[in-house]
Amino acid sequence: MNIQDKFNFNFPTQIRFGVGVISELAEYLKAHHLSRPLLVTDPLVKELDFFKKITADLSRVGIAVEVFSDVHKNPVKSDVHKGKEQYQSTQRDAIVGIGGGVALDVSRAIALSINHHRDLFDYDDLIGGDQYVTEPIPHFITVPTTAGTGSEVGRSAIISEDESKKKRILFAPSLMAKMVFADPKLTLDLPPFVTAATGMDALTHNIEAYLSKNWHPMCSGIALEGIQLIGESLEKATLQPDLLSRSKMLMASMMGAIAFQKGLGIVHSLAHPLSSLLDTHHGLANAVNLPYGLDFNYEGSEERFDQMALKLGFNKGEGHQLNGFIKELNVKLGLPTHLSGIGVNKSHIPTLSALAIADFCHPNNPKPVSQKDFETIYLTAL
Template sequence: MPHQYTFDFPTTIQFGQGVVAYLGPHLLEQGLSHPLLVTDEVVATLPFFQKLIRNLDQQGVKADVYSELHKNPVKSDVLHGDQVYKECGCDCVVGIGGGVALDVARAIVLRVYHRRDLFDYDDLEGGSVLVTGRVPYFVTIPTTAGTGSEVGRSAIIAEDDTRKKRILFSPKLLARQVFADPELTVDLPAFITAATGMDALTHNIEAFLAKNYHPMCEGIALEGMRLIAAAIEKAVAAPDLQVRADMLLGSLMGAVAFQKGLGVVHSLAHPLSSLLDTHHGLANAVNLPYGMEFNYSGFEQKFDQMASSMGLGSGQGSRLSEYLMELNRRLGLPTKLREIGVGNEHLKKLSELAVMDFAHPNNPKPVTQEDFLMLYQKAL
């Protein structure tokens, strides 16, 4: 071993049916009683959320809610949330929802005591070294099995005008406590279950292939793939609590694993969200088979390992791209970009944005703007 490495793993996770009920007692144990609950407008109307607020109130915890978020979060969402936090006199932040709510919640956690321009903290420009002050106590509660943002240390927030995505990162932004309750995902619509599930699968796949060295993440990613591949079709068609739990675990594992890096698929997907406001999980799902076809040559052994984890059998890595395409079809997801509103007129701009994206430098092989254009054309 010619090099030395430092490995890091995330926070305390309380996992299981009904664990969301422990939020109030947990906050009170920390001496906290006035959380800002950051969620989206849909989750804010759900019965479990209203019940949670009532329970918190009965326990002496006064919760304020911030839910005015864009489908793909922008800087103004964060600044407005910070204003609500200050005006309401909150003492902690609880992110409840999918990737959007959790990213905005995490960015608000940064903003509360770090008062430079928000994008001065952009990690891609070295801004993470500026995250030196304290941050509010932060709890996350996922309601989808997709992004795994509940165990992340970064938030992806776009500029309001250009929609260019910025990444805010610091170990300080890691949730101090996660309540991962599969019951909260039971009522997800089939399409959202499919799209977020393929997002989680993409995280595990790209983390496993990423060129950085982190063997523990690779082991986690393989098990995450196994769980999701075995559960996702049933989770979409005929869900029960066990498959929901397996999907939630697979999502958590993907987010732990992708500290190793992501790759070409995310760089194909991010511009679709920026330019066309495409759901991130859906963008990943459509591009995943094409990105894996691009990556196969030279990494056959790793593809064999992934195929085996996903139940395709031994030495079947060459079938992986075909399997992922067919999986999208069985889940009722699109397999072509034209099905989600992409036209030839978008491809040049998409490829320009993709080559500037932060994910593909960790892809196992280099990706040029011409490669991105070719992949978009193939996927169209």
């Protein structure tokens, strides 16, 4: 990968990738006769210099910018309602999501809500809600600032209920962005913890997509390449970041999101309840649970573990070392290796296990999981 190059590619979203491509956003908006975008971000990104420069550059060429950033760390339905109200009351003509998974999920859910007027969770994919996504979506653009969720290339948004914090998944092919501006330079100033946690999120996406029991050879191939890119770059991007390592991580993050249309698995079902119950950062929850989920999945998937290990620099037939590699990587990145390190105690286990068995990811796991299995894994990870 040459960091001086800029690329256009579609998969299937149109993606503009390369250092400095964010400078093309204003020209893109003007070319599509869009002059009143709602920029959706989070409270932290809103205060960063690069975000202020984006808004200043847009304003300088006559684009009337409105910013919405009133979102929770794990987004809830009321966040979406507030964003929709701001879009409508200020008469916007496009939505630009700028940030990590939170901003991009909320911006996508706002885009869904503008011309769809049922209760937001009527569109939950797990109850067949995609059938109601029939109206056009406002012009929707995504700009990732982390290398983790890959939401910029996705077609779904995970939004929680306000009271119960139960996660709902809104999905439809029409929710894909019309354009992605993926600029590695925007990720350079991320603090080490965020880089590490979001990077482990991307690794988990690629690994779980590859292990998923569903058949999708193209996604499996993409996931393996994503695993290799992360193995080459995550430690460097976290501890001694440069544009090459950031570029590889940003690409691998998008690859993980593309690959997991094949499905995810047990690790995400272990992680989601931690965000719901304890408001744990999603990437951190994945990072801590990944080795324990891999240990559960190893038997019966040995050949796939061998393939992943090869991509991470191990010799042929050394897939059994993958679990230890992940634990060691967490230590190198300064992340906890046990649930107790993120505030979990034994009293949480029954509730976490009940939430995990109800989660929507583990049905795609390569082997079935029971509530008792979840309890055992949580206790082992504690």
